[in-house]
Amino acid sequence: MAAAVSELRSLPRLATALRAGGVKLGTDSLLLATRALGACELTRRTDVHAALRCSLVHDPGDFELFDALFDALFPAELNLPRDTRPLLPRSPLAGPAPAMKRLAQALLAVGEVRRLERREVEQTDASGTASDSEVLRRKDFEQMSAAELEAARDLLRQAMPRDATRLTRRHQQDALGQQLDLRAMLRASRAGREFVPRHRRLVEKPRDWVLIMDVSGSMAAYSRMFLHFAHALRRRGGGLEAFTFATRLTRITRVLRVSDPDLALAGVTSVVGDWDGGTRLGDCLAEFNRQWSRRVLSRGAWVLLLSDGLERGPPELLEAELGRLGRLAHQLVWLNPLLRSASYQPLAAGAAVIERHASLRQAAHNVDSLLDLGRLLGRRQNS
Amino acid sequence: MPGGVTSPHSVDDSLALLAGEGYLADRRLGVVVHLALSLQRPLLLEGEAGVGKTEVARALAASLGRELIRLQCYEGLDVASAVYEWDYLRQILELRLAEASGEAGSREALTRGVFDPRFLLRRPLLRALEPHPEGPPVLLIDEIDRADEPFEAFLLELLSDYQVSVPELGVVRAAVPPIVILTSNRTREIHDALKRRCLYHWLEYPDAARELAILKSRAPEAGEALAAAIVQFVQKLRQRKLYKAPGVAESIDWARAVVALGAHVLTDEVIDETLGVLLKYEEDLGTVREALASELGTPGR
Numbered sequence: 001m002a003a004a005v006s007e008l009r010s011l012p013r014l015a016t017a018l019r020a021g022g023v024k025l026g027t028d029s030l031l032l033a034t035r036a037l038g039a040c041e042l043t044r045r046t047d048v049h050a051a052l053r054c055s056l057v058h059d060p061g062d063f064e065l066f067d068a069l070f071d072a073l074f075p076a077e078l079n080l081p082r083d084t085r086p087l088l089p090r091s092p093l094a095g096p097a098p099a100m101k102r103l104a105q106a107l108l109a110v111g112e113v114r115r116l117e118r119r120e121v122e123q124t125d126a127s128g129t130a131s132d133s134e135v136l137r138r139k140d141f142e143q144m145s146a147a148e149l150e151a152a153r154d155l156l157r158q159a160m161p162r163d164a165t166r167l168t169r170r171h172q173q174d175a176l177g178q179q180l181d182l183r184a185m186l187r188a189s190r191a192g193r194e195f196v197p198r199h200r201r202l203v204e205k206p207r208d209w210v211l212i213m214d215v216s217g218s219m220a221a222y223s224r225m226f227l228h229f230a231h232a233l234r235r236r237g238g239g240l241e242a243f244t245f246a247t248r249l250t251r252i253t254r255v256l257r258v259s260d261p262d263l264a265l266a267g268v269t270s271v272v273g274d275w276d277g278g279t280r281l282g283d284c285l286a287e288f289n290r291q292w293s294r295r296v297l298s299r300g301a302w303v304l305l306l307s308d309g310l311e312r313g314p315p316e317l318l319e320a321e322l323g324r325l326g327r328l329a330h331q332l333v334w335l336n337p338l339l340r341s342a343s344y345q346p347l348a349a350g351a352a353v354i355e356r357h358a359s360l361r362q363a364a365h366n367v368d369s370l371l372d373l374g375r376l377l378g379r380r381q382n383s
Numbered sequence: 384m385p386g387g388v389t390s391p392h393s394v395d396d397s398l399a400l401l402a403g404e405g406y407l408a409d410r411r412l413g414v415v416v417h418l419a420l421s422l423q424r425p426l427l428l429e430g431e432a433g434v435g436k437t438e439v440a441r442a443l444a445a446s447l448g449r450e451l452i453r454l455q456c457y458e459g460l461d462v463a464s465a466v467y468e469w470d471y472l473r474q475i476l477e478l479r480l481a482e483a484s485g486e487a488g489s490r491e492a493l494t495r496g497v498f499d500p501r502f503l504l505r506r507p508l509l510r511a512l513e514p515h516p517e518g519p520p521v522l523l524i525d526e527i528d529r530a531d532e533p534f535e536a537f538l539l540e541l542l543s544d545y546q547v548s549v550p551e552l553g554v555v556r557a558a559v560p561p562i563v564i565l566t567s568n569r570t571r572e573i574h575d576a577l578k579r580r581c582l583y584h585w586l587e588y589p590d591a592a593r594e595l596a597i598l599k600s601r602a603p604e605a606g607e608a609l610a611a612a613i614v615q616f617v618q619k620l621r622q623r624k625l626y627k628a629p630g631v632a633e634s635i636d637w638a639r640a641v642v643a644l645g646a647h648v649l650t651d652e653v654i655d656e657t658l659g660v661l662l663k664y665e666e667d668l669g670t671v672r673e674a675l676a677s678e679l680g681t682p683g684r
Contacts, residue, residue, distance in 0.1 A: 024575055026579055028579060029579055032422070032424070032582075035422055036418050036422065036582075039417070039418055039421045039422055040394060040414055040417065040418065041393065041394065044394075046410055046411065046414075047394060047410070047414050050410070050411040050414035050415060051414055051415075051418060053583075054414070054415045054418065054582040054583050054584050055418075055582055055583075057583065058427075058575070058578035058579065058581075058583040059578075060429070060585045063585070168458060168459055168531065169457070169458045169459020170458075170459045170461060170531065170533070171461075182471040183463065183468075183469070183471070186469065186471050186474060186475070186497075286624075289626065290624060290625070290626055294568075294570055295569055295570050295571065298529075298570040298571065299458070299571075320666070324666070
């Protein structure tokens, strides 16, 4: 049973468009799709659709893009009675616009040029004395010039906060371990004459981090730096999930995966639609609890809430959702730039609620405070 | 296929196969199951809890007359509990016995005696690769998202070659690959490489008509009118913002619970008494109870 010519001819175009839209697609998937077409009835459009989708797309988040492309490339009239034909194929460009932008930027090597420029700046800056960098580490992000911000983010990238670990359920050999490793003992002795004790212990892994970052108007001076911090944290080893919120919640984990910081941040800018908006923390946390908490908090993650606690929504909602978040997280850490001043009191309605539910709080207004966070978490290892 | 039912040859066959065991699948799932069987590819099913992912494997095994081998994943799942393990205590005992009876012989012979299939504990993945008289089994790798990355990587290798090696015995290879179904609740993203090995399907909640048909076949004691009322209520619940919307499994349980209470219609009272069968979060129970009083309440049918 060979696939009809028209389907096969459209397949590479479909694949190209899917790739352009950010779907990772290997040759193996294309081969699989071809075989799948060969194994099903090509007279039914739904069958062709299902066969292609199950072999090419592996994430429900990409379904919309796939469906749009499928409608555009596999005209309905080939196989379907007229009345069920969709009125108009949606534009394939409607879905992956941010991804297209990413692609265009990558092709134009915008990031490359900017990176080179930055390197030059760094080289000239390298003459700066240690005390300069000391000052920089303590200076509030809010008061920094553009050049200082640039230097501060490089500092953030270089120093990685120390990490807290958790015990996994997996074992590794360790002479100082508490448990006997029978498997290793028997294998080592082979003929079974003399048994030498071997030991094992549970493996430790860095804990997952979940960052929920406020990008509303009141946090404007800090949110970019937080994003750089989040991007630098990718190198940390443990899992990292990142979300932004102002009036709605946006997951930015995927765009942060791009290794070039400028491209990654450009990606964030294109997906986050509520920069500098008002704050609806309660609603956004409700959304997080419903849609994401089960997916990203199942392994005892630290939740880092970066916010000044200025909330426009009702405090009761915030109370309920924060309570829930606090119970689900390993520890809920509140990072608040306003904590820089010793006299700060959480008087705003939202701030008081967060204060009650967070198990730790930490200032987050300069490089030092962000790096201190690692020390704070490291101290509370496995608690 | 020897013994069992023959494999389906079309999408309709696959649908009929599932329906024969009371699993009413939509066309899409039919296509995907058909492809998994005919292309001998693992099938990765994702979806909310309770949409019937595990049931697909059960229904397939039952209707094809194959053994269902289930591997429940959890964090730290390793080769010892997924593939094989030697029975150390019995091995050591064997050594002592050989020593005591003075027939210890050469080291070589002892080693052979100890690493004998008699002392091999076969875990699900190894059993799935061994020959089965009724045809290759259905291997259900349940909740793969609960396992950790090292196990995923191991699985990747297993699912491409359908073989494992036991150093002391040699390589075990499946003559015909088992029918592999993986499920995931998406508590974690599965690695791309593993996904690419598989056919991927996202299971949705069924629409009202299909859910009614499912209820009629799985909880026939409920009767037409009650089943319809239950489906209508559950479908309405799924529109609401809940922490955990009720799945099909919950609808079936609920229908049975209502019948067990001797009720034949859904009154607000009955709903209130049995809501715990449907919703498992205190917060959800609260919001729905509140809404019951106003818009959700049944008009005294």
